Each structure stands twice: as C-alpha cells, then as structure tokens.
Amino acid sequence: MSRLVIVSNRVADLTNTAQAGGLAVGVGDSLRQRGGVWLGWDGQRLKYEEPPEPRIRKMGPVSLATIPLTQQDYDEYYLGFSNSVLWPLFHYRLDLVDYKSEFLEGYRRVNGKFADALMTILQPDDVIWIHDYHLIPLASELRRRGCTQRMGFFLHIPFPPPEILAAVPRHKWLVECLLDFDVIGFQTNTDLGNLQHYVADQLGCEMSGNVIRTGEREVISGCFPIGIDVDAFSQMAQRPNEEVQIETHRRRVLRRKQIIGVDRLDYTKGLPDRLRAFERLLELYPEHVKNVALIQIATPTREEVEAYADIRRELEALSGAINGRYADFNWTPVRYMYRTVPRDALAALFRVSQVGFVTPLRDGMNLVAKEYVAAQSMDDPGVLVLSKFAGAAEELREALIVNPYDSDDMARALNRALTMSLEERQERQQALIDRIREKDANWWLKSFMDALENRNPVPA
Numbered sequence: 044m045s046r047l048v049i050v051s052n053r054v055a056d057l058t059n060t061a062q063a064g065g066l067a068v069g070v071g072d073s074l075r076q077r078g079g080v081w082l083g084w085d086g087q088r089l090k091y092e093e094p095p096e097p098r099i100r101k102m103g104p105v106s107l108a109t110i111p112l113t114q115q116d117y118d119e120y121y122l123g124f125s126n127s128v129l130w131p132l133f134h135y136r137l138d139l140v141d142y143k144s145e146f147l148e149g150y151r152r153v154n155g156k157f158a159d160a161l162m163t164i165l166q167p168d169d170v171i172w173i174h175d176y177h178l179i180p181l182a183s184e185l186r187r188r189g190c191t192q193r194m195g196f197f198l199h200i201p202f203p204p205p206e207i208l209a210a211v212p213r214h215k216w217l218v219e220c221l222l223d224f225d226v227i228g229f230q231t232n233t234d235l236g237n238l239q240h241y242v243a244d245q246l247g248c249e250m251s252g253n254v255i256r257t258g259e260r261e262v263i264s265g266c267f268p269i270g271i272d273v274d275a276f277s278q279m280a281q282r283p284n285e286e287v288q289i290e291t292h293r294r295r296v297l298r299r300k301q302i303i304g305v306d307r308l309d310y311t312k313g314l315p316d317r318l319r320a321f322e323r324l325l326e327l328y329p330e331h332v333k334n335v336a337l338i339q340i341a342t343p344t345r346e347e348v349e350a351y352a353d354i355r356r357e358l359e360a361l362s363g364a365i366n367g368r369y370a371d372f373n374w375t376p377v378r379y380m381y382r383t384v385p386r387d388a389l390a391a392l393f394r395v396s397q398v399g400f401v402t403p404l405r406d407g408m409n410l411v412a413k414e415y416v417a418a419q420s421m422d423d424p425g426v427l428v429l430s431k432f433a434g435a436a437e438e439l440r441e442a443l444i445v446n447p448y449d450s451d452d453m454a455r456a457l458n459r460a461l462t463m464s465l466e467e468r469q470e471r472q473q474a475l476i477d478r479i480r481e482k483d484a485n486w487w488l489k490s491f492m493d494a495l496e497n498r499n500p501v502p503a
C-alpha cells in the first residue's frame with residue numbers, strides 16, 4: 044500500500060479529545076486507521092519567512108508535518124480569501140463576501156508555500172489527499188513543481204451553483220485548478236451536480252458518467268458523504284459521566300425534556316433562527332413551558348472575522364431575551380454555553396437529550412447530526428430534527444426534516460419530536476443508525492482511496 048499524505052489548512056492534535064471541527068474529526072478518524080503523513084499550518088504567525096521544510100512530529104502511525112505562516116499570509120490567505128470570500132460564497136451568502144485583490148494574491152502565495160513544503164517530503168509512490176477550500180490551487184502548484192503523484196481533493200463544504208460561483212473574481216481559474224486533481228470528491232449529489240454543470244457549461248468539458256474530460260486528461264468526480272466512527276462514538280455515549288448523570292436524574296424526577304444543539308459558532312449554522320424556533324415552540328405549544336429546555340453549546344471560531352463577532356452578540360441577546368421572558372425560579376428555558384466541550388461529555392449529553400436540533404442554513408454534511416444518532420439508545424431513542432439544507436439530509440431521510448428559515452415549521456417539528464411514540468422513535472432510529480453505519484468513517488476513506496489509487500470511476 045502506498046503512503047498516504049494528507050494536506051489540510053490545519054492538522055489536528057490526535058490526542059486532544061476536545062477538538063471541535065468536522066474536518067479534524069473526520070480526517071483524524073480516517074488517518075488513525077491507515078497511518079501516513081498529515082501536513083498543515085502550525086497556527087503560528089511569524090513576522091519573517093521560514094525555509095520551506097516542515098517540522099515533523101510522530102504520533103503513533105501518523106507523522107504530523109507543520110509549517111508556520113506569516114501574519115500577512117494569515118490576513119490574506121486565511122482570514123481573507125478563505126474565510127471572507129470562499130466560505131461565505133460556497134455557503135450561498137453573497138451578502139457576506141468581502142473580496143480584495145490582495146486576498147487572492149495571498150491565497151495563491153500560501154498555496155505555493157504548501158507546495159514547497161510538500162515537495163521536501165514527498166516520496167515517489169505517495170498518494171496525496173488534499174482537503175477543503177483553503178487549498179484548491181494546490182494540485183496546480185504541485186504539478187508546476189514537477190509533482191507526478193496521484194492527487195485527490197475533497198471539499199468538506201457545499202459547492203455552489205454556477206450563478207453563485209460566478210460572483211467570485213477568477214472563478215474560472217478556481218475550477219480549472221480543481222481539474223488538476225485526479226479525483227474530486229463532494230459531500231452530496233447536489234454539490235457534485237453543481238460542479239458538473241459548471242465544467243460542462245462554462246469550460247465546455249465533455250462528461251461521461253462522473254468522468255470529466257479536459258484536454259488529454261480524465262478527472263474522476265464523485266460524491267463521498269463523510270461519516271463517523273459509529274461504534275467509538277456510541278461507546279463514548281454509554282460511558283458514565285457523573286455530571287451529566289446527576290443533571291439527567293434531576294430532569295427525570297421533574298419530567299423535563301431536553302433539546303440539544305452543538306455547533307461551531309458560525310453564521311451558516313442557523314443559530315439565531317434556531318433560538319427563535321424554540322421560542323416559537325413555547326408560544327405555539329404552551330404545554331412545553333417549564334417542561335422542556337434547550338441546551339446550546341457553541342464553540343468559538345474565527346473570532347477575528349467581523350461577521351462572527353456579530354453573530355455572537357446576536358445570540359447572546361436572543362438567549363437573554365428568551366430567558367428574560369420565560370424563565371422561572373426553578374426553570375431556565377435556554378442554557379447557552381460559548382465553549383468547546385470534551386467529546387465524551389458531548390456524546391453523553393446527546394444520549395440524554397430527547398431531541399437533536401441541527402438546523403444549519405447551509406452545511407456541507409454536518410457531523411453533529413450523525414453523532415446524535417450514534418449516541419442514542421435503542422430502548423429509548425431521541426429524535427433528530429434536521430435542516431433540509433444540511434448535506435446530511437440527503438442521507439438521513441428518517442429524521443424530521445425542516446426548513447431552517449421557517450420558525451413555525453421548526454416549532455411544529457420540535458413538538459412532534461417531543462410527543463412522538465416510542466414505536467415511531469425506534470423505527471426512525473433503526474433506519475438512521477443503519478444509514479450511518481453503512482457509510483461510516485471507514486467507508487469514506489476506503490471509497491475515496493479506491494477512486495484515487497485504482498482510478499475506479501465512481502458510479503453516477
């Protein structure tokens with residue numbers, strides 16, 4: 044088996060269980076199984092340039108290779124083009140795109156730095172798997188430096204339709220960069236269809252099934268929904284966590300139910316709309332007042348981007364307003380926590396929550412939805428309420444699917460989830476767990492690697 048070299052903006056600390064972020068979780072689960080090298084930025088922002096050789100640390104079967112960036116790289120490549128242009132644009136938020144030409148220059152320059160660093164460690168029969176929107180031009184940069192190894196790309200976030208993509212300057216160049224990979228993977232058929240429309244209509248490429256012909260080359264495109272390690276998460280959920288147990292016992296005595304939301308605090312996750320929907324539940328169905336609480340855990344993320352500070356203020360005001368309106372001496376309707384929580388505590392919390400409330404306005408996949416399902420017991424499972432704009436909704440059809448822009452629709456689904464019979468909950472849970480087991484973390488790694496190593500076209 045050839046050595047697997049993974050590249051993403053950041054590498055994850057594989058021993059840190061409190062790491063938040065879907066890419067870190069998904070790639071970490073996969074790499075632990077197969078071993079290999081993982082290259083990424085070390086998080087440092089230097090005032091000077093460093094030589095390209097990465098620093099290497101061994102962690103069991105995985106070597107972590109890291110490089111620093113400069114403050115200017117961080118501002119232009121990371122905060123700028125990646126997170127103020129591509130992130131909002133790919134999530135259909137044209138209103139939040141903040142483009143400057145130096146961002147694009149920085150983006151190209153840093154992709155060049157990643158390529159220089161990789162060239163110092165690559166071996167002839169490595170296979171290279173590059174992740175996410177920060178590194179779209181990396182294959183082109185590597186090819187320019189003479190790299191002939193096989194290269195795959197996986198986009199963790201949505202890929203927008205051509206009319207939206209056209210809002211970013213140099214969009215043609217971006218898609219042409221994608222076509223320098225051998226395999227391009229997406230989370231959903233919708234994303235895959237969007238790319239295929241673009242290359243057929245705007246670049247005049249020929250398509251045969253999922254194979255894109257561009258000049259002499261053939262590029263495989265495919266849909267590879269990311270999965271989780273279901274057994275590991277489920278076992279974590281069953282391990283006793285004293286604090287969670289005490290609180291759960293108290294709720295049981297009081298016959299109170301709990302709705303849970305867990306997200307990075309990102310404007311794509313639909314958090315204000317979610318709080319409003321919870322408030323609507325209390326208005327439309329007053330029988331839930333004092334009997335149900337919403338616990339929302341939000342991890343700090345990208346705080347230097349203005350849109351993120353705005354959403355934080357909005358959420359704090361909203362949770363304060365709902366509590367001000369409804370709280371009683373012994374009942375707080377919204378418990379809002381702005382922090383990262385260890386994964387085992389999260390898993391335990393999912394298991395004791397009657398509703399998993401996952402309502403992004405747009406999301407590549409959303410692993411929280413799958414984690415919530417994995418954490419449930421078959422004896423008394425909770426209900427997943429899921430946005431139709433999460434990639435996960437393409438697979439998890441037995442969840443209660445909602446429109447995150449419609450708070451009445453969400454309130455009705457919450458009420459339905461809270462009052463659903465045990466039999467219906469068990470039926471839905473069985474179907475959902477079967478689906479997340481079928482396409483788990485292992486399947487994701489294997490099916491992508493199969494396409495990349497054997498150049499097996501992905502079924503259309």
Ligand code: ADQ
Nearest residue numbers: 063064065066199306307342383384406407408409410411
């Ligand atoms: P994210 O946008 O980060 O991922 P998601 O898929 O939900 O979103 O993954 C978040 C991960 O971080 C989950 O494993 C979750 O448990 C964890 N997490 C979130 N908040 C946490 C908290 N407060 N404390 C501890 N852990 C927390 C991106 C894309 C997604 C895609 C993934 C994987 O945006 O659409 O599903 O990559 O491809």
